Amino acid sequence: SIKNVVMIQCVGARTEKRTYCSRICCQIAVKNAILIKEANAQAKVYILYRDMQMYGVENEELLREAKRKGVRFVNYDPSRPPAVEDGSVKVYSPLLGEEMKINADLVVLSTPLIPAEDAEKLSKLLRVPLNENGFFLEAHVKLRPLDFATDGIFLCGSARFPANIKEAVSQALGAASRASIVLLRDSITVEPIVSVLVNEDACRGCGLCVALCPYGALEIRQTDKGRKVHVIEVACKGCGVCASTCYQHALTINSFRDDQILAQINAFLES
Ligand code: SF4
Numbered sequence: 348s349i350k351n352v353v354m355i356q357c358v359g360a361r362t363e364k365r366t367y368c369s370r371i372c373c374q375i376a377v378k379n380a381i382l383i384k385e386a387n388a389q390a391k392v393y394i395l396y397r398d399m400q401m402y403g404v405e406n407e408e409l410l411r412e413a414k415r416k417g418v419r420f421v422n423y424d425p426s427r428p429p430a431v432e433d434g435s436v437k438v439y440s441p442l443l444g445e446e447m448k449i450n451a452d453l454v455v456l457s458t459p460l461i462p463a464e465d466a467e468k469l470s471k472l473l474r475v476p477l478n479e480n481g482f483f484l485e486a487h488v489k490l491r492p493l494d495f496a497t498d499g500i501f502l503c504g505s506a507r508f509p510a511n512i513k514e515a516v517s518q519a520l521g522a523a524s525r526a527s528i529v530l531l532r533d534s535i536t537v538e539p540i541v542s543v544l545v546n547e548d549a550c551r552g553c554g555l556c557v558a559l560c561p562y563g564a565l566e567i568r569q570t571d572k573g574r575k576v577h578v579i580e581v582a583c584k585g586c587g588v589c590a591s592t593c594y595q596h597a598l599t600i601n602s603f604r605d606d607q608i609l610a611q612i613n614a615f616l617e618s
């Protein structure tokens with residue numbers, strides 16, 4: 348019974364509050380538009396868009412198919428967004444230079460995919476980072492897209508960034524494969540260069556280094572001498588952040604003690 352469908356893209360997306368593009372809303376809208384046309388060829392389906400995000404050969408073909416089936420695409424200017432009124436949608440078309448009034452039995456808003464509600468809680472629990480949009484941040488976008496910088500924790504799908512089903516499944520297979528490499532090994536080789544608490548008495552247990560360690564390799568423990576930092580050696584990557592942070596010089600990196608580094612600098616300057 349629905350004859351006029353209007354889909355509006357980028358509703359609440361790519362704004363000051365939520366700056367990113369969710370990538371997959373356009374392809375979902377186009378897929379749904381094709382399904383509507385296949386169910387009822389007489390239905391009028393409009394997609395009002397800012398930019399069509401149809402990356403990849405398959406999605407481009409989907410867009411062409413939608414156009415062949417008669418889905419109508421109307422570009423709109425974000426400074427003059429479409430307005431939904433009783434039974435219709437008004438939209439200014441920069442191409443035509445005039446406002447269009449489109450009848451609508453059904454208006455579909457494509458709103459952005461957002462991070463999971465508990466992402467921040469999980470991030471703190473596992474000591475893995477989130478990006479500026481609140482999604483989990485991979486170790487390297489091209490070289491290690493399914494890994495966290497912290498060993499043994501992997502990510503995939505929309506935890507990382509909005510992904511369609513195909514992408515999520517292939518990433519999940521990749522993450523499972525990465526995890527199986529760890530599980531199949533009899534032993535794990537850890538970093539030889541790690542942080543060492545060289546002066547326990549100097550440590551005040553302030554927790555500054557714990558907060559700054561990017562790998563979650565430090566924790567504060569209650570000892571006979573009071574609160575002291577403890578290095579979790581298997582998690583430490585020897586990055587040196589803690590040693591350079593500690594104002595008490597309680598921590599150092601083995602093989603990179605201050606006197607060793609100074610000796611290197613002096614040797615360099617003398618040569
Ligand atoms: S090692 Fe230094 S920074 Fe870390 S808890 Fe102890 S005093 Fe604070």
Ligand code: SF4
Nearest residue numbers: 560583584586587589
């Ligand atoms: S060297 Fe780096 S990884 Fe290791 S405990 Fe210090 S800050 Fe963490």
